[in-house]
Every structure is written in C-alpha cells, then in structure tokens.
Amino acid sequence: MRAVADIPDDYAILFLTSGATVQFSMVPANFLDGGVADYCHTGVWSGKAIEEARRHGTPHVACSAQASNFSTIPTSCEWSAAPRYVHFTSNNTIYGTQWATEPAAPAGVPLICDASSDLFSRPIDIRKYGLIYASAQKNLGPPGVTLVIARRALIATGHKDLPPLSQYRTYERERSMHNTPNTFGVYVIAEVMEWILREGGLAEMERRNRAKADLLYGFLDQSQLWRAHAQPGSRSAMNVTFRGASAAHEERLLELAEARGMSGLRGHRSVGGMRASIYNAFPLHGVERLVQTLSDVERGS
Amino acid sequence: MRAVADIPDDYAILFLTSGATVQFSMVPANFLDGGVADYCHTGVWSGKAIEEARRHGTPHVACSAQASNFSTIPTSCEWSAAPRYVHFTSNNTIYGTQWATEPAAPAGVPLICDASSDLFSRPIDIRKYGLIYASAQKNLGPPGVTLVIARRALIATGHKDLPPLSQYRTYERERSMHNTPNTFGVYVIAEVMEWILREGGLAEMERRNRAKADLLYGFLDQSQLWRAHAQPGSRSAMNVTFRGASAAHEERLLELAEARGMSGLRGHRSVGGMRASIYNAFPLHGVERLVQTLSDVERGS
Secondary structure, eight states: OHHHHTOOTTEEEEEESSOTTHHHHHHHHHHTTTSEEEEEEOSHHHHHHHHHHTTTSEEEEEEEOGGGTTOSOOSOOOOOSSOSOEEEESEETTTTEEOSSOOOOOTTSOEEEEOTTTTTSSOOOGGGOSEEEEETTTTTSSSSOEEEEEEHHHHTTSOSSSOGGGOHHHHHHTTTOSSOOOHHHHHHHHHHHHHHHHHTHHHHHHHHHHHHHHHHHHHHHHOSSOEESSOTTSBOSSEEEEEOSSHHHHHHHHHHHHHTTOOOOBOOTTTOSEEEEOOTTSOHHHHHHHHHHHHHHHTTO | OHHHHTOOTTEEEEEESSOTTHHHHHHHHHHTTTSEEEEEEOSHHHHHHHHHHTTTSEEEEEEEOGGGTTOSOOSOOOOOSSOSOEEEESEETTTTEEOSSOOOOOTTSOEEEEOTTTTTSSOOOGGGOSEEEEETTTTTSSSSOEEEEEEHHHHTTSOSSSOGGGOHHHHHHTTTOSSOOOHHHHHHHHHHHHHHHHHTHHHHHHHHHHHHHHHHHHHHHHOSSOEESSOTTSBOSSEEEEEOSSHHHHHHHHHHHHHTTOOOOBOOTTTOSEEEEOOTTSOHHHHHHHHHHHHHHHTTO
C-alpha cells in the first residue's frame, strides 16, 4: 500500500473491522474531547458525522452545500478560531459531488477526511492529512474493513479513557491485530493494491476514471432529456447523479438498462433520480453502454 | 440459522461487523447504566469483559476460577442483590475449560453469554439467555463478524444515548444493514449453517466434538508424560490444553507435529504449554494423528 500511495513512514496504516460510519464516533471520541472541530457539510454522510460529533464536543459547520441542494462543493469555509481538526467528506456518493482538492484548513490544524468512496481512485498527497479513513467496499476490497491512514503524532494525542478498540493507538501498537481482524477482507485489499500497481498506479486509475466521467457528463450536458445533478467543478468521478425529464423516462431507463445487464442505477432512496457508480473496477465500455442506453431512451426507442 | 438452533421469534439474530471483544464494551454500554452486573470470571476473556464493564458501572465478580489457575469452572456463584445481568464465557480458549451447562442466574435476571468459541458446537437452549454473542471465526465462518442472538424485549431496554452502531436496536430495526455489513462473512455463515444441517445438526456436532475430546483427554489421562490442564468436569471440547513433563518434550512434539502437517499447537502466549483446538471443522482423524504423535514422543521415537 505504501508503494501505491506513497505513504510516509510517520503515518500508520490501520485496518479496522468495521464500517466507516463507526469513524463518525471514533474520530471525535479520540480527538474532540469537549472542544470545537470544523466540519464541511456536503451531503448525507457529512451530516451523520456532524451529528455523532455532538456527543463529544461542538462541531462547527464551517461550510455547507445545503443551499444548492448539495449540488456543489463549497468554495470557501469559515473556520472557527482554534478547531481541534477539520473534517470533510472527499466524495459524496448520494449527491454525486467530489472535492477537486482538499479544503484549505488553517495551518497546523489536522485535516481529517472520510475518503470512503474515492480513496485510491486518484493520486493523493497523504502529507496534507492528519487522518484519512475509508470503508473498503468502493475501491479497496469487500465490505467489513475500514482502512485508516493517520499521522502517528496525531494518533498519540488521542483520548485514552476509551475501550481499546476505540483508540487508534491500539491498532497502531498491535499492527491491527489486537483482536482477530477481517482477514479475508485485508487479504483482498492486498490483492487489489497489487492490481492497481500492475495497471499503472493511481495516476492511471485517475486517467481511466476521468475518461469514464467525462464521457458520461459530456453526454448529459448536451442531452435535452437528461440532466446532471452536480454542478461543473463539483462533479464526482465516482458517482454520477442525474434526472430524466419525467419519472416515466427514468423508469424506461431502468427497464432498458436491466435488459442490457446494468443494475443499481436507481438513486439513493433519500434523493431519488438516477445514479451511476463508476468506481475503479467499472470499465469504460460499461459507461459507453450506459450512454447508448440513455441516448436510446431519449430517441424514444 | 433458526432451523439450526431453534431460535424463537421473540429473539433477534444480528450480524455485527466487528470482533466479539467489542461486545465487552457494548453489553455494559447498553445494559449496565451505572448499576451492578454479575460476572463469572473463568479466564483471560472474561477478565477483559470485566475490565470494560468498569467504564459503565460496577461489575461484581460472582465467581472466579483464579484460585485453580483457571483449570476449573466454578461450581457456585455469589450473586449480588439485583444485578442488571449475569455474564459468563461459555468456553475459555486459553485455559481450555468450558461450562457444562449455564450458570444458574437468579430468576428474572438476563443471562448474557460470550459464546465466541463454542456456539453451534452443541445444542443450546436459547430461551435460557437474554443475549448471546459470538465472533464467527471458531465454528461459524471467517473473522470479521459477530453474531448476536438476543431477546427482543432485552434489546428494547438498552441505553439510547449511544452511537447508532453501539445500540443493538439499530441492528434489529434495520436487519443488520444500517451500514454495509461484512457481506462475505455473512454469506459464509449461511453456507456453514447449511453444512451443519446437512451433517445432522447440532446434536451430531456435539457427538463428533465429544468423540474427539474424549479420545484426546483419554490419552492424556493415562499418559506418564503428558498432562491435561483442565480438570474433569470443566474440560473444553473445543480447546484441549496440556503440558509435557519438560520443555524439551514440548519442543519435540511441536517439531514432530509440524512434520506431520499439524500446526498451531503452541499454547496462547499468556499461559504457555500446548493447546489443541478441535472446533467443528476439525476431523476425528486429526485427533487420532495427534494422539499418535503424543504417544510417539512419549515412547521417545
């Protein structure tokens, strides 16, 4: 993994047997300690992270995309005076937006990122981060593992009066084997890392993901029937959300797509519409087939 | 699973993406709430459960096997006046002891059991329990899942000011899919349940496990060189712990066993000695080979 993402030695790589939403509690339990932390609110998952932080201190919403119905990534944030950390969600699966680059957190404040849905989909400068967490099941491996990459010096500042498995230091000290981890999941992650390296690394992953996303957004932007939800500059290369001119068109798409071997296009139940998830493993020809199908629905065939 | 273990409808079956040691915190977080709970102390894992309970109230050690160096299961317990629950560890992997039957908890007090290492190795009367938890990796499936079987009425009494994933009711309400679970692990557990049914169910598992354990303990009891750690009546049918007359004999056993395809015989690092784990999946002919090897070492071959 260090070869894939250039992870410096002063960062620990931890494997937790849990989903990433456990981090919504674990991050503030370790690092908030009654203080203030700044949160960037860009969708459903960041909202849940903010709610959980309230148990341990005061989350300050430094920026919010709520006014645009989460179709944008905020361009500026109002940081509080001395936040314990800044938290953001790099990719928003439900609304289909993605940070093009990290928010400019105040100097010296640890940047903490929920990168569950885009880690290792593109190159990343680990040094900008205090802690990154990601559930495995998008670009890393099967569900049931959360990967944490964290600066060792930050881990050392964590609250100590917590159950051992709620402290990052336990995983660091015991090399993620304080108790028996999700061995199958970790094994598959190692296999996926080998695959990424063989295919050309993160730069190649980004090139492929960009090509897939450009093809799909390009079609949507010229369509009279289909319309992308996310605004240019804020668009996700992982989850492309869009709507048809009518519910009937959307139903027709689902039907035709199903017949052509494409499933899971219905948007998250909380927002409706359509969503095409095109993670690392999804091939360009799949996007080509989707664009053809969108076009066929538009031409009434 | 309900077919395997006769789990009544007023019990929920929950799959948690975590190891069983998370339950050491989650049980008292849900049900202790500053009160007193009675714990049966029979080994390393029960000790860890007691330590974690201290964060949430007062664990009362109702019985302890410490005086016998954990070679026995206590025959009587001193219950406190009104414990919130009684907690015991049905099988002790490190010392190799096992409760032959459940401790006689006071009437009306929920019995909570860490059955990580013997659940579904023998028939079990679920109705005696308030809550049973078990990590998957002994008799159920791969690591990374904890199975919880709990009386719905007990779940409903759980503390509510906890993160959603720390409340049993979240798993019950959302059928273990509040977040993406360890899908592969749950799938394999279903396959293992089918296997248990095909092989003859829990009664047949018990018959096989008893036959394996009897063969091994029978040999140890007549041996001049080898000696079982656990006392008759307290012996585990899952983990058979024993010592040789000298370290040299133990090293010779490890060497010869390795050459014959048997590994993992070294006891847990915290107690030393030897340990043969003979879970459901371990075949009788494996125990026969071990006995032959123990005998060969004794005869000096």
